[in-house]
Amino acid sequence: MEPNGARVLSDSDLAAWIGKTFDHRPNDLALFERALTHGSQAADNYERLEFLGDRVLGLAVAEWLYATFAVEPEGALSKRLNALVTGAVCAEVARGIGVQAYLRLGKQARDDGASESDNVLGDVMEALIGALYLDGGYAPARDFVRSAWRARVHAGTSAPQHPKSALQEWAAAHNRKTPTYEVIDRAGPQHAPRFTVRVSLGSFAEAEASGTSKQEAETAAAAALLARVQP
Structure with missing residues (x-):
């Protein structure tokens, strides 16, 4: 394969990296090759x-999370899960x-910077976990997640509040209109889009932010508006 148009990697290179x-x-190296293949390179992709x-x-x-935070209610566990x-x-x-x-990227995707796209890298990470699950079962997939996510799981003692939920709670507590979100711009290629979203509390206040997905842009906009309205 030719990752990012740079050097040729052999099957043994990939197998060594996976190991x-x-x-x-790996028992079936093709699973991992597929997990690393973007749609611009082949129809059999991740x-x-x-x-x-x-x-x-x-x-x-x-x-x-269920085992680690044994006394937390479902709502707090969901907040942790969604953040992770x-x-x-x-x-x-x-x-x-x-x-x-x-x-494994096609030329246009390489030229467009897909190797640095959060959308592409996030999808490939999930695909690699899927490949690991199919190739070795649940245990190695679980063990990898626990190793790679360990610092993030233990980063905070309290469950994080999602900015959109926090903004909605602030609006209700201060008798403001429910936040509304609007996509005001979409730029970039299909595999690496950039969304800009505006969030408003009626005519009281608004903020804009961008992200590599609509959800990410909405979250960033909510965080920006919270920072503006909170003392």
Whole structure:
């Protein structure tokens, strides 16, 4: 394969990286090759594995949180879960384990900077978890998640409040209109879009922010508006 148009990596290079990164010797290397393949490179790409890996990641994190924060109610556990499985967090993990060097991208995607896209890296990280699950079962997938996400799970003692939920609660407490979100711009190529969202509390206040997905932009806009209205 030719990741990012740089050097040619052999199957043994990829197998060695998988073994070191996931503490797992691959039985079916093609699964991991597929997990690293963008749609611009081949029709047999990471999308289906991403679908599976997203669910495996959610289960691994949910099980972990349930055991770790034994006295927290469902709402607090959900806040923790939602904060830990975002595309941005998955992209951070992907960068940390060096996924970019193994990506299989078409020329246009390489030229457009897909190897640095949170959308692409987050999806590939989930696809790799899906491949690991299919190749080795739940245990190695769970163990990798616990290793790669450990610092994030234990980063805070209280469950994080999602900015959109916090803004909605602030609006209700201060007799303001419910926040409304509007996409005001979408730029960039299909595999690496950039959304700009405006959030408003009626005519009282508004803020804008951008992100690599609509959800990310809405979250950033809510955080920006909270910072503006809170003393």
